[in-house]
Amino acid sequence: MITVFFDGLCSPRNPGGVAAYGYLIYRNGELLHRGWGVVGEGRGMTNNVAEYEALLAAIRWIQKNAPGERVVFKGDSRLVIKQMSGEWKVRSDTSRRYVPLIKSMLEGIDHKFVWIPRDENVEADALSKHAYEMHRRGRQE
Secondary structure (H helix, E strand, O other): EEEEEEEEEEEEOOOOOOEEEEEEEEOOOEEEEEEEEEEEEEEOOHHHHHHHHHHHHHHHHHHHHOOOEEEEEEOOHHHHHHOOOOOOOOOOOHHHHHHHHHHHOOOOOEEEEOOHHHOHHHHHHHHHHHHHHHHHHHOOO
């Protein structure tokens, strides 16, 4: 089984700051991959955009490197988890853009979404902060 921890941020202000994300992918408790990135800066950037982009990046990696495996997505954004689980309605333009896309990418993949408290998501949070800091310093890794 694959477990994905994901997180996103928008700093120094939300909305309109730098949207960055991080994610970790484990198989049966063993780290397979970790990733991070910057979505953009300014208009249209929010925490939610960063969270959804983290999911997209993780799903792309899974499609390429672990197809057909059962996946559990864990995140501390109640909005993203509840919308992706179908428990909450999709109302914002951001959610209307991302939720159908992500659901279509997950077709045929046995998966579920689980909300976790922030203190159980510290590694993904640290990766999103790392991506932000690299961007702020004008560096890439």
